[in-house]
Amino acid sequence: MENGVLRIAKVLGFEWIPFKSYDKFSITPWVSERLPLYSKEVYFPLAAKNYKTADFNFVMGCNIGIRLGKN
């Protein structure tokens, strides 16, 4: 079954440019704490419990980026 969830998150990150000779390339690690704005229970006819997406969601990522443009 499918379920839509809307979340809002605060983020902390750091954009790192490892090569000064090629500053178009960046590595950006970030962490984010996500809180639900909209999340509903999903009913399963054959299950004893309904399912609700977690209220708290802690996520981290690491973006690898290329900057476009002349400068």
Add this chain to the structure above:
Amino acid sequence: MLYGSFVYNNVRHMKNKNNMKKKIALIALTIVIGNFVYGQKAENFDYKQGKSFSLQMDAFDFMAKGFSLWGNYTFNYNRIFLDGDINQLPDFLNSLSDDFTEKIKYFIQAGYYRFIKKPNELFIGVELIYQQMKISNKSTS
């Protein structure tokens, strides 16, 4: 005839004046918009003081059998972004994860980042995320 010509000339003069005003307004608007879009970029060769557009991918999504594409627009200390993503990351923090399996089918997020000290280092931000989850019951699936 002379009067008619005078009126016609006045009307034409007014029309020309209005057209001229429109042209001046259009030129002024073009300069303002052009300055906003390109002005800082031309003055400050260092992109960190100007504007830039970048494409990013989240390396962690590859680990979660997924893929993401981020479009970032950075201006001075500000960055706005739009991100589309699919991955197979289970929601392992959920207390019901013993009975259910939940994976992200796809998600879309948009956000704003503010660089703290320098435009390319530490930042804080806020994101708004819509996630379409796929849920299955372990006992019945």
